[in-house]
Amino acid sequence: MKKIKSQSLSEEVRQEILNYIKTSYDGKDNKLPTEEQFCEILGVSRITIRTALNTLANDGIIFRRQGKGTFINPQAVSMKVQFNPVSLFSDMIVQCGYKPGIKLLDSHDSTADREIAKALEISEGDEIVVAKKIFLADEKPCAFCVDYFPTSLLKSPADLKLMGEYPNSLFDFLDARCGRRVEWDRTEITTVTNADHPELTEHFQCQKRIKSFLLLDCINFDGNDRPVVYAQEYIDTNYIKFNSIRQKAYQN
Amino acid sequence: MKKIKSQSLSEEVRQEILNYIKTSYDGKDNKLPTEEQFCEILGVSRITIRTALNTLANDGIIFRRQGKGTFINPQAVSMKVQFNPVSLFSDMIVQCGYKPGIKLLDSHDSTADREIAKALEISEGDEIVVAKKIFLADEKPCAFCVDYFPTSLLKSPADLKLMGEYPNSLFDFLDARCGRRVEWDRTEITTVTNADHPELTEHFQCQKRIKSFLLLDCINFDGNDRPVVYAQEYIDTNYIKFNSIRQKAYQN
C-alpha cells in the first residue's frame, strides 16, 4: 500500500525547508543556502525551490534579498499565533503556552436576522443553527465563539446530534457531514467591552470589572466561495495575542 | 523623454488587471478572462500573467480554481481597510468615509526602557525620540499613535525640526532624512480600555465612559531587516475597521 495522494513537490520542499529552519536556526546566522544549493541538496529544479521559498516569504517566515540571499526572519520564529493563516483555537492556546479546553454551551435552532442573512447569502427568516462555545486556557475562559450556519446545510436534522463528535472545530463537522470544507474567511476586526455585551460578563467571569475584548467577525467560505459559517469570536487578548508580518503598501 | 525606470512587466500587468476588475465588475459576473486570453489581450507570456494573478490572489482580491477559471472576490471589493498590506492612517480614514485630519501632540527626547530597547535592538538607556499624534476622522479622534525611534538615526539633532514637514507619516521623514525606508512590520494585536491607559481618556474625550481600543504594537523594519520605529497605535474601531482575507491553515 502506498500513499493515496502525495502532495506537490514544492509543498514537500516547503516543509523540508521549514524543518531545516526549525532545526538549524541558532539565533545568530540566519542566512539560508542559496537557491542553487537547495537545488542540489533536495534534487529538484530551481523553479520548485523558488515556489517553496516564495510561499515561506509570503508568510513572513523568510526574507529574500536580491544579490544577497535568503534569510530566516528571526521575528517570525518568535511569533506564537499567526493572524493569517488561521489555525484552530485549541492549537493557538497551546502555542500560547496554556492547556487547552472547550466548553460547549448550547446549540439551538433559530432564524436569520438581517445581518446574518446577508453574511450567509440566505433570506431573512431562513432557518439557522446557532452554536456557542467557550475555549479555555488553563481552565480559564479565553475566547467565546458564536457560530451561525444555515440549517439547510444538514442532510437530516438528526445530523445535529453528531456535532458533539467534532468538538475541536465546527469546520470539521461541516466538512465531514455536509461536504462543505471551509477554505478562507473574510474577517472584520473590532473591539468590544463586556459593558456592551452583558453575555461576556457572565462567560468571562468579569464580575464588576470592565474588560475589553477583540471581536473577530468572520464569514467563512468554502472552495466555491459560498458562505458556510458566520462566526463571532470574542477573544481575551491577555491569553491569545495574534501576531502578523505585514508589508507596507507603498506604491512600487 | 521616456520613463526613467519602468516597473516590472508583471507589476504593470497586475495594475492593468486590477484596473480591469475595478472598471468592469458589475456585481454579477465575477469570472475573469482565462490566462490564455489575458496573454493575448496584454501581449505577454502566460508566466507573466500568472505572476500577476498570483499576487492578486495572495491579497485575496481574486480566487483561482483549477478547471474553472479565475474569479473576482466580491468580498474583497467591498473591503474598505485591509489589515495587510498596511496603508497610511490618513488613507484609511478616507477609505472609511471620513475627512482625515492630524494633530501633532509633541515630540521629545527620552531614553529607551527595556521593552523599547528590545524592540529597537538598542541598549537600555540609549537616547530615543518619542513622537505622539492623533488622527482625526471628521474632526473626531479615531487613532492615537506613539512612535519611538533611536536618536542615532538622525544625521543631526536639527533634523528633528523638519519632522513637521512630513505630517502624514513619520516613515516619510525617516526615509527622506535618514535613508531608512520602512518596508514591513511585525504587529501584535491586543485590546485595551481607557481605564487601563488614562491617557486615552483625555485624547479620545471619553469622559467617564469606559471604551475599548484596538492596540497594535508594531516594530517597523527597513529593507535590511533592521528595526527603525517602534509604534503603539491605539485605534477606535468605531471609525476604523480592519478587514482581512485569511486562508485556513489546514495541512495541505
Added chain:
DNA sequence: TCCGATTTGTACGTATGTATT
C-alpha cells in the same frame, strides 16, 4: 570607480498533471 562573482528577480518556452464542465 569599476569590474567580476554571487545571488535573487523576471521572463520566455514547453510539457504534463489535475479538476471542472
Added chain:
DNA sequence: AAATACATACGTACAAATCGG
C-alpha cells in the same frame, strides 16, 4: 470521453542588486 483551464515542473536566458577586490 473530450474540451477547457488552472497547477506544477523543467530548462534557459538575461536583468538587477550586492559585495569584494
